[in-house]
Each structure stands twice: as C-alpha cells, then as structure tokens.
Amino acid sequence: MIDGALLIGGEARQAANRFTAVNPASGETLTPDFSSANADAVAEACTLAEDAFATYAATDLESRAAFLEGIAQNILDIGDELIERAMAESGLPRARLEGERGRTVGQLKLFAGVVRQGDFLDATIDPALPDRAPLPRPDLRRVNLAIGPVAVFGASNFPLAFSVAGGDTASALAAGCPVVVKGHPSHPGTGELVARAIQKAVADAGLPAGVFSYLPGETNELGGALVADPRIQAVGFTGSRGGGLALVRIAAKRDEPIPVYAEMSSINPVVLFPAALAARGAALAKEFVGSLTMGAGQFCTNPGLVLAVDGPDLDAFVEAAGSALTDSAPATMLSPGIHASFEQGVAALAGHEAVRTVARGKSGEGVNQAVGAFFETTADQFLADVKLSHEVFGSSSMLVRCRDLPEIALVIAKLEGQLTATLQVDPADEAEAAKLVPVIARRVGRILANGWPTGVEVAPAMVHGGPFPATSDGRTTSVGTLAIARFLRPVCFQNLAPALLPEALHDDNGWGIARRLDGKREASPR
Numbered sequence: 027m028i029d030g031a032l033l034i035g036g037e038a039r040q041a042a043n044r045f046t047a048v049n050p051a052s053g054e055t056l057t058p059d060f061s062s063a064n065a066d067a068v069a070e071a072c073t074l075a076e077d078a079f080a081t082y083a084a085t086d087l088e089s090r091a092a093f094l095e096g097i098a099q100n101i102l103d104i105g106d107e108l109i110e111r112a113m114a115e116s117g118l119p120r121a122r123l124e125g126e127r128g129r130t131v132g133q134l135k136l137f138a139g140v141v142r143q144g145d146f147l148d149a150t151i152d153p154a155l156p157d158r159a160p161l162p163r164p165d166l167r168r169v170n171l172a173i174g175p176v177a178v179f180g181a182s183n184f185p186l187a188f189s190v191a192g193g194d195t196a197s198a199l200a201a202g203c204p205v206v207v208k209g210h211p212s213h214p215g216t217g218e219l220v221a222r223a224i225q226k227a228v229a230d231a232g233l234p235a236g237v238f239s240y241l242p243g244e245t246n247e248l249g250g251a252l253v254a255d256p257r258i259q260a261v262g263f264t265g266s267r268g269g270g271l272a273l274v275r276i277a278a279k280r281d282e283p284i285p286v287y288a289e290m291s292s293i294n295p296v297v298l299f300p301a302a303l304a305a306r307g308a309a310l311a312k313e314f315v316g317s318l319t320m321g322a323g324q325f326c327t328n329p330g331l332v333l334a335v336d337g338p339d340l341d342a343f344v345e346a347a348g349s350a351l352t353d354s355a356p357a358t359m360l361s362p363g364i365h366a367s368f369e370q371g372v373a374a375l376a377g378h379e380a381v382r383t384v385a386r387g388k389s390g391e392g393v394n395q396a397v398g399a400f401f402e403t404t405a406d407q408f409l410a411d412v413k414l415s416h417e418v419f420g421s422s423s424m425l426v427r428c429r430d431l432p433e434i435a436l437v438i439a440k441l442e443g444q445l446t447a448t449l450q451v452d453p454a455d456e457a458e459a460a461k462l463v464p465v466i467a468r469r470v471g472r473i474l475a476n477g478w479p480t481g482v483e484v485a486p487a488m489v490h491g492g493p494f495p496a497t498s499d500g501r502t503t504s505v506g507t508l509a510i511a512r513f514l515r516p517v518c519f520q521n522l523a524p525a526l527l528p529e530a531l532h533d534d535n536g537w538g539i540a541r542r543l544d545g546k547r548e549a550s551p552r
C-alpha cells in the first residue's frame with residue numbers, strides 16, 4: 027500500500043506538509059501526494075531508535091540474521107507493484123529494476139550470512155597472565171559492538187539497492203544498529219513500499235518498533251535535522267558532492283561529532299594501454315560506449331575519463347567510439363533536476379575552448395532525455411583547468427590524449443580520489459602497467475582490468491569507496507560485507523566476570539564463532 031505516510035517506529039502517520047513525485051519519462055505528477063517529515067518527526071524517530079538500541083544490539087546472531095531475511099522476503103512479496111512504481115518514479119526500465127531488486131534482496135541475505143558467521147565481531151581474547159613478571163597481564167577481551175542509531179539517506183540513482191533497504195540499511199541493521207531512513211524525494215512511493223516491508227519484518231520478529239523509521243521529504247532541513255540529532259551516531263549517504271559535504275559539515279559541528287560515510291563523486295578513469303589499444307581498439311570503443319550510456323550514465327561508476335597515448339591507434343578508437351555513440355539512443359534521466367544538471371555540465375564542456383566534442387548520441391522526442399556526450403582534450407589542457415575533471419553525472423566522458431605513459435601517470439597522480447580505475451591491458455602492456463598500479467592505488471578504491479567499472483559485484487572482497495571526494499572516508503566501502511565495519515566500534519572488557527561479558531566473549535563460545543585466543547585463531551568451532 028502507498029498512502030504517503032511517514033513510518034515512525036510501528037506507526038504510519040500523515041503530515042501536513044506534502045510533496046509529489048514526477049514521472050521523469052512523461053513529466054506528469056504522480057499520485058498520491060506524500061508527507062514531508064519535519065523536525066518533530068525526526069526527534070520522535072530518533073528517540074524511538076535510541077530506545078530500541080540496547081535491545082536490538084543485544085539480539086542473538088540467528089534472530090538478527092532471520093530478521094534480515096524477513097525483510098528480503100517481504101520485499102519480494104510486494105511483487106510487481108514495486109517494479110511498476112519504481113519504473114514510474116525513476117524512468118528506469120523494468121529489466122534494470124528487476125535486477126536491482128535481486129541485488130537488494132541478495133544484499134540483505136548476504137548480510138544475514140555475515141551475521142550468522144560472526145567474523146564481523148572480531149572477538150579476541152587475551153587471557154590473564156597472573157604470573158607474568160614483572161607485572162601480571164589482566165584478562166582482556168575485545169569485540170565489535172553496534173555504534174548506535176544510524177541515519178541513512180536514500181540515493182536517487184538506485185531506488186532499491188542504494189535506497190530504503192539498500193546496502194547502508196542492510197549493513198547497519200546487520201551491525202545491530204537501528205536505522206532512520208531519509209527517503210529520496212524522487213521515488214517516495216517506491217520508498218514507502220520498501221519501508222512498509224521493513225516495518226512489517228520488525229513487527230514479525232518481535233523487535234522494538236524503533237529499530238526502523240522512514241522519513242520521506244524534500245527539504246534540506248529534514249536531512250540536516252536528522253544528522254544533527256544527538257541520538258544519531260553515524261550516517262550513510264550516496265549522492266552529490268554538495269549534498270554529502272553539507273552533511274559532513276553538520277556532523278562535524280555537532281557537540282558530539284559523528285562519522286558520515288558519504289559516497290559522492292567520481293569520474294572513474296579508464297587507461298587504454300598501447301598493446302590493448304592496438305589489438306582491440308574497435309571492440310574497446312563499443313564496450314566503452316555501452317558502459318558510458320548504461321542507465322543514461324547515472325552510475326557513480328560511470329567511465330567519465332579515458333586516458334591513452336596519442337597516435338593512430340587512439341585515433342581509430344576515437345572514431346569507433348564516436349560512431350557508436352552517434353548511434354546510441356537517448357534515455358530518460360531520473361529527475362528533471364538531474365537532467366538539468368547534466369545539460370548544464372555537457373554545455374559547459376562543449377563550450378570550453380580546450381575541449382573538442384567528439385560525438386553526441388541521438389536526441390529524442392521525450393522530456394528529461396540524456397543524449398550521450400564524448401569529448402576530448404590534451405593532458406596539458408586537462409591539467410590546466412580543474413573544471414575539466416569534475417563529474418558530469420550522466421552519460422558524459424572525456425578522453426585525454428597523453429604524450430606517453432609517464433604523462434598518463436602524471437594525470438592520474440593529480441586526480442582527486444576515485445571509486446574505480448580501469449586498465450585495458452594486454453600481456454605486452456604488463457611491465458608498464460605494473461609501474462602505474464601503485465600510482466593508481468593511491469587514488470582509488472578499486473582497480474579493475476579488462477572490464478568496465480559499471481556493475482558493482484556485491485561480494486566480500488568488494489570495495490566501493492575511495493579517497494575524497496569519491497567518499498568522505500576512504501577507509502571504508504558502502505558495497506560488500508566490509509560495509510558493516512562503518513557501524514561498529516571495538517570495546518575491550520578488562521577483568522570482567524563472565525556474567526558481565528557479552529555472549530561473543532564467553533569462554534564456552536556458545537555462538538560458535540571464529541575468535542582469536544591468546545594471539546592465535548581458536549580451533550574452528552563449526
């Protein structure tokens with residue numbers, strides 16, 4: 027059911043202030059209208075989250091895992107209504123949204139497995155050494171505990187996998203943290219359907235209602251009030267650089283500053299090494315345009331920068347990519363606002379005196395259509411104007427012609443932090459690539475070879491992060507099992523009687539988790 031409510035703890039409540047969603051493919055206003063949460067709603071949701079914290083954080087691993095699986099099942103049970111509504115609110119095609127639902131549900135199940143396994147607790151026991159000279163060692167036991175209530179900001183570009191029940195929510199709940207979601211205003215109906223699925227899972231699991239609240243709204247004040255609320259202990263955000271930085275500032279100015287895990291901006295450089303370019307330039311050109319235009323380019327992993335050594339092989343690549351882009355269809359963008367920013371960014375590059383427009387995609391009849399754009403410049407010009415390295419969110423990319431591989435290394439070393447870097451590399455390139463990898467590794471969260479950066483695998487080894495401004499904290503990831511670490515805090519218990527210790531640190535290891543005992547891995551408990 028979608029009726030435009032705020033979901034605060036176990037309740038659904040209508041608010042006086044309203045807003046509407048727009049179908050970006052048609053420009054029509056969608057029904058119903060939606061409650062816009064205010065500061066009172068934030069305070070109420072955060073109070074409930076704080077009240078729920080101790081109970082929820084103390085849930086046993088099996089119950090918490092089953093709760094996450096319950097959310098996944100409830101999302102599936104919504105059925106086609108969820109896909110239809112997400113299509114109407116985002117302009118994204120059915121196949122993409124069905125895939126994204128699978129990813130969302132898979133993520134929740136992955137975190138259920140993480141919880142059951144218990145490695146995230148990093149339980150470590152250094153038994154007392156009463157006879158140690160000159161001083162005895164106390165009994166020391168460390169475990170990761172949930173950080174407290176977490177605020178999650180739904181992203182516009184993944185209305186399911188990075189939104190209400192996306193990776194931030196799944197990892198925070200897995201860590202044992204209640205979550206207050208600020209819903210994204212471009213897909214409030216989708217958000218409400220998913221939020222109701224979580225709310226039902228909370229009730230079915232017999233958990234305190236404050237474990238989850240959903241606050242839709244379109245004002246910046248709502249997000250600001252949520253981050254400023256003293257009960258909130260960490261923030262997960264995926265979105266624009268401006269939006270992320272605003273939250274970082276609010277969090278830093280609190281009486282008690284808190285971490286903001288914001289994933290914000292990346293142009294994802296792709297390096298075409300000479301042998302690869304010579305051997306398969308035409309194929310690379312086609313694949314590049316496929317990745318560039320996928321989902322109207324609205325991926326934070328979009329390949330927005332291509333680097334290669336100037337010469338005839340590069341000319342051939344440019345011609346092939348230009349021709350593939352010229353044939354590419356326009357695609358509906360997520361919202362009129364995102365479309366307007368894309369047009370503005372593309373116009374600025376097209377009008378820049380140091381930039382040549384290689385090609386544009388086909389234009390379309392409808393509203394909010396992204397027409398792909400491919401530009402080129404030289405390394406000197408790219409390095410001379412920082413604006414050329416700023417992300418244009420959508421299907422826009424810049425080729426930088428470099429004199430040689432050291433110049434590519436120079437450009438990369440001067441880039442801001444990135445989520446990804448891609449190497450198109452053949453065996454004959456490997457000696458040169460080996461010199462570049464350490465330079466690239468300083469700037470990015472993920473390096474991939476002979477693939478394309480769009481389409482992030484949700485897996486234990488994944489890193490979807492990177493140095494600023496890719497994220498506000500390059501030590502973390504928002505995709506993959508390590509995402510849980512953002513919402514945990516290590517606590518050491520010194521000389522506490524067994525009855526006072528958390529379950530994970532009891533001598534009998536009743537949860538059967540992997541632990542480190544006196545510096546060594548305990549024999550496998552299962």
Ligand SMILES: O=CCCC(=O)C(=O)O
Pocket residue numbers: 183184324325326327479480481482483
């Ligand atoms: O838009 C940000 C996430 C990108 C992603 O998850 C993907 O490329 O699959």
